[in-house]
Amino acid sequence: xxxxxxxxxxxxxxxxxxxxxxxxxxxxxxxxxxxxxxxxxxxxxxxxxxxxxxxxxxxxxxxxxxxxxxxxxxxxxxxxxxxxxxxxxxxxxxxxxxxxxxxxxxxxxxxxxxxxxxxxxxxxxxxxxxxxxxxxxxxxxxxxxxxxxxxxxxxxxxxxxxxxxxxxxxxxxxxxxxxxxxxxxxxxxxxxxxxxxxxxxxxxxxxxxxxxxxxxxxxxxxxxxxxxxxxxxxxxxxxxxxxxxxxxx
Amino acid sequence: xxxxxxxxxxxxxxxxxxxxxxxxxxxxxxxxxxxxxxxxxxxxxxxxxxxxxxxxxxxxxxxxxxxxxxxxxxxxxxxxxxxxxxxxxxxxxxxxxxxxxxxx
Numbered sequence: 473x474x475x476x477x478x479x480x481x482x483x484x485x486x487x488x489x490x491x492x493x494x495x496x497x498x499x500x501x502x503x504x505x506x507x508x509x510x511x512x513x514x515x516x517x518x519x520x521x522x523x524x525x526x527x528x529x530x531x532x533x534x535x536x537x538x539x540x541x542x543x544x545x546x547x548x549x550x551x552x553x554x555x556x557x558x559x560x561x562x563x564x565x566x567x568x569x570x571x572x573x574x575x576x577x578x579x580x581x582x583x584x585x586x587x588x589x590x591x592x593x594x595x596x597x598x599x600x601x602x603x604x605x606x607x608x609x610x611x612x613x614x615x616x617x618x619x620x621x622x623x624x625x626x627x628x629x630x631x632x633x634x635x636x637x638x639x640x641x642x643x644x645x646x647x648x649x650x651x652x653x654x655x656x657x658x659x660x661x662x663x664x665x666x667x668x669x670x671x672x673x674x675x676x677x678x679x680x681x682x683x684x685x686x687x688x689x690x691x692x693x694x695x696x697x698x699x700x701x702x703x704x705x706x707x708x709x710x711x712x713x714x715x716x717x718x719x720x721x
Numbered sequence: 722x723x724x725x726x727x728x729x730x731x732x733x734x735x736x737x738x739x740x741x742x743x744x745x746x747x748x749x750x751x752x753x754x755x756x757x758x759x760x761x762x763x764x765x766x767x768x769x770x771x772x773x774x775x776x777x778x779x780x781x782x783x784x785x786x787x788x789x790x791x792x793x794x795x796x797x798x799x800x801x802x803x804x805x806x807x808x809x810x811x812x813x814x815x816x817x818x819x820x821x822x823x824x825x
């Protein structure tokens with residue numbers, strides 16, 4: 473990698489670094505999805521079309537729990553709603569129109585937003601975005617397929633601790649935000665509490681949707697969750713500071 | 722709902738959300754209430770998912786010590802500022818080892 477440091481420009485190197493690291497969690501998704509009850513094809517199509525880890529894991533979790541698929545889909549879409557916000561910001565930074573924007577939209581996720589936003593110059597923004605998107609998309613889909621195919625030959629995924637990977641991913645995504653202030657912590661604890669308290673009474677998938685009510689606690693006046701979230705490139709998490717720092721020049 | 726429909730609806734819906742953000746008028750993001758709610762939503766959802774995937778099995782609340790140990794390992798590695806991948810491996814490995822020695 474040292475050699476690359478000398479020859480590849482920083483925005484592209486950042487993108488490649490995050491792409492390789494995060495793309496590998498696609499292995500966990502592929503295995504989780506098939507273990508949950510999806511076919512290999514369904515896991516692969518979801519990664520190709522959705523390309524947003526949190527939403528995909530959320531849907532897989534509902535499938536695994538035998539929950540209501542409509543609620544599961546809605547929950548996955550609500551999680552994907554933050555990408556719209558990244559899109560609002562990235563659109564201006566990238567300055568692409570027409571067909572390019574239609575293709576680029578698919579790459580608007582936590583990691584590309586995290587890597588891209590520190591750059592101010594449009595050439596650098598575009599280079600960082602394109603390399604992160606390309607690497608991550610390739611890795612995510614490749615590793616989803618590998619994980620999905622391997623799931624059948626892995627006797628018991630639970631013996632390998634695969635079921636701990638999902639929550640660990642969500643925690644790593646949430647982590648950078650938790651240190652931002654009491655308001656964020658309150659929203660997180662409320663969300664978790666609402667979901668746990670309603671789980672025994674409602675079909676799987678619905679409790680996660682109800683947790684959105686907790687977000688209202690972070691929406692009031694002087695909400696520090698919104699303001700500080702804007703300040704960091706990680707936005708609603710993604711690679712987060714840990715990841716960005718790791719790949720900084 | 723058929724699982725294929727859920728897969729395709731989730732996939733297309735997620736893409737359309739991204740596109741909506743890219744194509745939306747810039748003024749929308751300047752509304753503080755909209756921005757705060759959209760930013761707070763994933764926090765609530767992620768926390769709910771962590772809680773349920775750690776402590777729930779279907780509609781039942783369970784205390785799976787091995788899984789809790791995996792999450793504890795994730796917290797520890799996050800505190801140590803470990804890279805994303807290390808956090809995931811630590812969680813899986815801890816849960817696997819705890820199960821191998823008969824815990825949970």
